[in-house]
Amino acid sequence: MGKKKCVAMLLAGGKGSRLSSLTKSLAKPAVPFGGKYRIIDFTLSNCTNSGIDTVGVLTQYQPLVLNSYIGIGSAWDLDRKNGGVTVLPPYSESSEVKWYTGTASAIYQNLNYLKQYDPEYVLILSGDHIYKMNYELMLKYHIEKGADATISVIEVPWPEASRFGIMYTDEEMRVAEFEEKPSNPKNNLASMGIYIFNWSVLKEYLEMDDRNPESSHDFGKDIIPLMLDENKKLFAYPFNGYWKDVGTVKSLWEANMDLLDDECELNLFDHDWRIYSVNPNHHPQYISTQAEVVESLINEGCRVEGEVEKSVLFQGVLVGKNTVIRESVIMPDAVIGENVYIEKAIVPSGMTIPDGFVISASEEDDEIILITEEMIQGIYS
Amino acid sequence: MGKKKCVAMLLAGGKGSRLSSLTKSLAKPAVPFGGKYRIIDFTLSNCTNSGIDTVGVLTQYQPLVLNSYIGIGSAWDLDRKNGGVTVLPPYSESSEVKWYTGTASAIYQNLNYLKQYDPEYVLILSGDHIYKMNYELMLKYHIEKGADATISVIEVPWPEASRFGIMYTDEEMRVAEFEEKPSNPKNNLASMGIYIFNWSVLKEYLEMDDRNPESSHDFGKDIIPLMLDENKKLFAYPFNGYWKDVGTVKSLWEANMDLLDDECELNLFDHDWRIYSVNPNHHPQYISTQAEVVESLINEGCRVEGEVEKSVLFQGVLVGKNTVIRESVIMPDAVIGENVYIEKAIVPSGMTIPDGFVISASEEDDEIILITEEMIQGIYS
Amino acid sequence: MAAGQLNGGNVMKKRMLGVIDATTYHEDLEELTVHRSLAAVPFAGRYRLIDFVLSNMVNSDIESVAIFPKYQYRSLMDHLGSGKNWDLNRKRDGLFFFPSPLLDSPSKGIGSFNHFAANLDYFYRSKQEYALISNCFTVFNMDFRPVLDRHIMTGCDITVVRQDGRSLEMYLVKTSLLISLIENRNETGYTCMSDVVTDIHHSYTICNYEYTGLAVMIDSIENYFAASIGLLEPEAWKNIFLRSQPIYTKVKDEPPTRYVKGASAKNSMIANGCMIEGTVENSIISRGVKIGRGSVVKNCIIMQKSQIGENCVLDSVILDKDVKVESDARIEGRSEMPQVILKGTVQGAMMNS
């Protein structure tokens, strides 16, 4: 393998428990988003658009869909002769499996993968976030600052700051202090979980961390604080675009709705920063004579005979006559019958909604409904 | 996924312990063979040449090399839109891994994979054997016999029969009895570990076997005997071509030497039944002015400046001046220095043999030497 | 039962070659075929005409397809690429492309023996026992396997696929017979398959296979337009787009189509990557089209990447690819004879006001 300037390690083992039944048989990065994509498409597309052609994808929980989705990376132009995408599941030497116990231990167990490319820099990414970012600019910043490690940060609303890892920096953006989920945050600069390390520094700290039996082997909790203790040069890289952790049903729904907003910074139509995805073969969408489509995002393979308003329809969705879908997300191949009313809900992939089904959140309630088989059966039992 | 006539399930998790250091970081099906191939190339090429375009490859032990070698199956023309190769490692639902405990349980845990193709027939294969076989002819035989299951068998030398599963059949080749490694074999028809099942029958028996806490979940030990007990129609399919289980260092060496024999039935030069393999890019082999090459098989990327006799050289092997290599197998990218003498040995991939190194089996000894780092260091320490 | 042998079997072997004659030139389609061969004419929002016959072949277990193009075949080659989108990027068999070395005038019938003769090697090398020869400009979704079954059962020499008695210009023959027809073309005087089928002075048995599904041979702007808009009828739609027998085409990285506030769509077929801000009715919209605020597009076929400004009115118009219609423009054709706007042109508001 030839030497590489920068190799990315993408942590894609997230269980995403708060996404409920959506992640029952899928890792979080494989959850559908935006009418056509899976969450991981954004990070993989960012890599290819940033000129990073070597990406190790660390899978763990329910990896089958993710593995076959990623394949050899052709969809993201990452099927490269030297480098490209490599899926790195936990593996067995002899007959015991080495399970990944933390973000840092996952990288540590794949040091051999990194060693074969002997990169100058390692970019650590998470496959859980929706955003467009040019990692090359962050790398340039990292080099210009002469940093040992650079952490991208974003200003979050003050009330939410206590949910994040918060950075305290000097005027030069050098990190002085880091607090994981502070109860009384003195700042609102949150870590996005995106790190660039000098390879030699990363190797040293991962090996040190591995020898520490007290460590939880996590970048935020262990590696970064240790580096700060030892006075390494850590810099924060301020990011000010669209960035969303779609960790809950509500935030997943919100991020989908964001795409229908003219003011939203997440433009899927930008040809200079395409979001790539596996393209299945579908016929064009068919909007029937009785249909009405307003303020929506609709993918190929759909057949709409009812009314769709402020909604996102993934490929292969059928919407029956006299049906109304409002402020909802309908995932791939769901079949919505006739005379159905769905409002502020998510319909999971492949689900069949029977004729006459009605569901909507109560007026005062701010929740989004994730429709389940039990709900449907409950109604008809 | 479209319905399929016949889907193959290839068991490729073999640890191959008797292959010693060759399988320390490789599953047995990934062991190099024949100057260019890996063992699994033969089974995968048989599939594609037999018109079987849907193959599930079940990996377990040290799967990384195998996974990235197989990729999406392009090398064997198995990168298909509907079907193709799918690598099926043990996976975790929630946070426990389901480990494959026997051949039958490995298939049982992947019933969902089979269900999506709803095949008429399932072909069970092992990735451990070297042979060329048209599975389509076996399937035709299976259909003509109206069998529930068909097991391919080969006549083995009588003294070896007790190492195999032995079949006893009537004149119509219907299996009456099956004995696993009998101490006193009354027959020499050995099972090759290749089965065709009617899908409905296979499903039924795998589910039955899974409920049996006494079962070791093995086709030979559990499923087949149970089917015979219940008077299912099992037929033996006699195969009379070249077939070799390269389970030991000696048999791996022998199978390589077979390729140098004009009489050997395993013809790699047959364009109508190609053995496909991942083709790395190498320059043509260079045979120098001082070199001598006799009765050998030599791959691209080699550079031979010494004498090579009755040997198999894989890609990228360098042979120094005044060196003699006789009746040996030199695996990929091994570097053999000058003034070396190697006889009846296997040199593993990437090993460097220092100048002046001499090794050969003693005259009376029938063993083949697998050269190890310890041997080399032992000599120079 | 010999078991060491490798050849034989047939349980799964594919037995038909596909041969697509892509040399046809229809003068009545000139406006759409200036820059592309007939086979590459866009259809139904994301397809090219050749996708239909090619997908039918693939769905009928045909694994080796030879395409014989002639004029302007660059866009056809770009579209087909390695054949990957049709699962025809194979090491053995797969997709073959044999452009005509002859620059003479188009031959009159489907299956030009002269053109095939220049590539006889392909037929000699092929192991498939039968060959299906087809034109490249029919919109249909047909399983060819029953044709083969019938052909074998009847023992005929040539089976012609017909609809209501009219030839659909698709022929099933043994590959060996096709080879001998090609080899003996000078002696027999037959230049193509229809010569053989219509001649009565030979001893070949000719049989017909009546196809009852939807099939439209595209040979004029009028029937191109009618067939396109006709696809909006649920009956036609269901006949062409079957989940079990998909029509494959080149896939592209386009986002889903977005309808903004104030947009409206009815009885239309719309591909991905479009931005709909106006009103669309009874139309076929291809990938990457933009329809501006206040614009009304009715009874139109809008091809890839065309951009329509604000407050335009388009009725019964075919916009070829990359057309730019400036704001406030008004373009109207007649339903029996739509107006065709040529590829890459700019239509100002003044031109038709």
Add this chain to the structure above:
Amino acid sequence: MAAGQLNGGNVMKKRMLGVIDATTYHEDLEELTVHRSLAAVPFAGRYRLIDFVLSNMVNSDIESVAIFPKYQYRSLMDHLGSGKNWDLNRKRDGLFFFPSPLLDSPSKGIGSFNHFAANLDYFYRSKQEYALISNCFTVFNMDFRPVLDRHIMTGCDITVVRQDGRSLEMYLVKTSLLISLIENRNETGYTCMSDVVTDIHHSYTICNYEYTGLAVMIDSIENYFAASIGLLEPEAWKNIFLRSQPIYTKVKDEPPTRYVKGASAKNSMIANGCMIEGTVENSIISRGVKIGRGSVVKNCIIMQKSQIGENCVLDSVILDKDVKVESDARIEGRSEMPQVILKGTVQGAMMNS
């Protein structure tokens, strides 16, 4: 530091376009270029001439390469395919193939502006700041990155790669300058890069880059033969085949080469899939060649799939592809002027005895 922005950076951005002029026709190589373009002439057992410059470009981080062929480019297209073997099967950038629409006589210099002009869009669309224009027939293994570094450092308008003062017909320019040279070709009268470089009546600064590695421009049968056999010298070999900068080519499914009892090979370069039963010396043997028992092949270049019978003697001969030499044949050329046997021919024992 703005951080929401997406463009910019340059730490990893690739900055050169590759432009390969594959239109050259050398009359002195006629026997090898009847059925193929010069770029597709087989070399060194498994390569085609174009592999060298194309691999050099890829190894120099060039990710967008445009090839401009002219005559007989079918075999060149088959060889290059989707560009996958050179890692150029990309969604953005990658390999582009622009056959000349003009059937006039060959242009005299490398980088025909007329031919480029027909595909100006490619240059407009490309984001790479520099373009490297090269011929297609040089055997070498060269890193172009130092040329770019020097070009930027010196601030010259055009850098010409030279060896011992002689132009290797490779030019580095800003893409914008190349575009203006193409656009203004009628005003300036320059038809190709060498016109610009050799003219003294302009204000462009022309610099030279002296290349010290091995580089052979193949322009006659004599130097094709000498360069081929010359590769057997360890010095030459090591200059061309570097592990860190491999020469890529189309890979094939061939078994390793087999030497049977009685075979002998010395000082030769032999590709895969050969069956060697006789003696081979000072020769280059391509893939799938068979050399029968008792035959002696010396100082020869044997191309793909040629079959040599038993007890033949071949000395100083070039066998093109698919030649069949019958048993007991004797063919001898002179070392300074080898005999060329044309593709696909059969050589009987009587012909040369």
